[in-house]
Amino acid sequence: MTPFPLRDRVLPLALGLGTLVAAIAAVEILIRAGIINGFIVPLPSDVAMSFGKLIGEENIAERFRATFLEAFIAGAMITVAGVLLGLLLYRVALLRAATETWIAALASAPTVLLYPLFLVIFGRSASTIIMMGFVAGLPPVILKTIEGLAGTRAVLINVGRSLKLTPTQQFTKILLPAALPTIFVGIRLGLIFTLINVVGVEFLINFGGLGQLINDLFERYELSETYAAICFVILVSVLFFVITERIERWLRPAE
């Protein structure tokens, strides 16, 4: 527990939230005063009211389900493929030395720009969205799996050897549990990239769930609903990051 909870916890939280509320109120006042063009920036109160319309008329729950399903499938794919490829590269040192820098380069490359290519291969479908999420999220899982496995303490591996564990037992009883926190860091990073790409490609190809909803609303020029949908996607993304961050902290071994 901190010695000054008021200063260290409450004050920053109040300042952050207070500034946010003040900024929203200022925008509301400036639009009503005609200083900000209401045809470009909708009233924050209208945006808040539009959430009801998003739920009632735009079937946001179904859109959310579609995006969640695409992100979930892509997430499962990066987890399975990333951990297996990471394990392969950990086992085969030469292959790791040859390809690890390539995978790192791929992690920083603008892979989302491949979406027209995926459109040609998979068509304007959920497959394109899922594959784009997969390609974007795979490199961090591979890299962190290698890092986690390679970082297993030698004493743990020696204990496994002294107990004459089989290679499978060595992996399931020693390597995997020791590497799991680091692997999850990679999965979390991969899931973030996957989610960004899934929503982004939905928006770009006008297909799927929440990304398409924003595109639809914008094309209909439903201003406050467009802003409300963007706010909803941000809220979903932030919630996702907070949950995965909590899991990551929970898995991290005690210092």
Add this chain to the structure above:
Amino acid sequence: MIPRAVPRRLVRPVTLLRVAIILGVLAIWEGLAVSGLLYRDVVPRLPVIAAALWKLSVTPDTWWHFWVTGQEIGAGLIIGGLSGLAAGLVLGANRLLGRAFEAYLYYLGPTPKIIFLPVMIMWFGVGFGSKIAMAALSCFFPIALSTASGMRQIDKVLIRVGKSFRLNAWQMTTKIYLPAMRAPVVNGIRLGLGVALIGALLAETRLSSQGVGFLIINAYSVFDMPRMYAMLIVLFVLAIGANALIARLGGPNTNP
């Protein structure tokens, strides 16, 4: 995610394996192209892609589009980078402000920025402005967060030295803070460049009549696959090259 250095004894086998992998991938590609298993136009033969690459590089129009995109990314990086740097310096220097606002940046940073394109189009129009805004918005977050984190890692002794010389705020920033946190700031700029490039190019693919993103989506629209592959190859080489170059500028502590 820093790949380890290749051990000396493995350098030769690694080089051979890399060459073998590249040749293997090219051979599989060419095999698929001539086999007829996939649509010929989706997987064009390598000489066709090479010819498209050559044609692209000798067409002055192509480089004009690269120049347009480069300007958008450059302007976005300057606007978003300077704002990010200023925000990072303020949040890193002041503990209360850092605790109050950094969480917002931390959680907003990884949200998909492309969804802001409708807003940017409404605010800045369909031309240059919205692409620059997308690039600036994208790169603001990594640069601000890296700068704030770098500020907190500065050796306290350096700050005390600056204060004992009675440096003013500007001198502290230029003589102490920025030189002491070169690596995190350069790392932030490197990350920022990557996302600024994505922001501007995706905006171009969605709604534009100029720039590399427009060329890519145009090649897709007319189903000119060799040209699209050629564009993507040039773009990836430039993006990865720029990333590596900036990482080199940051010194050994900058993540590649």
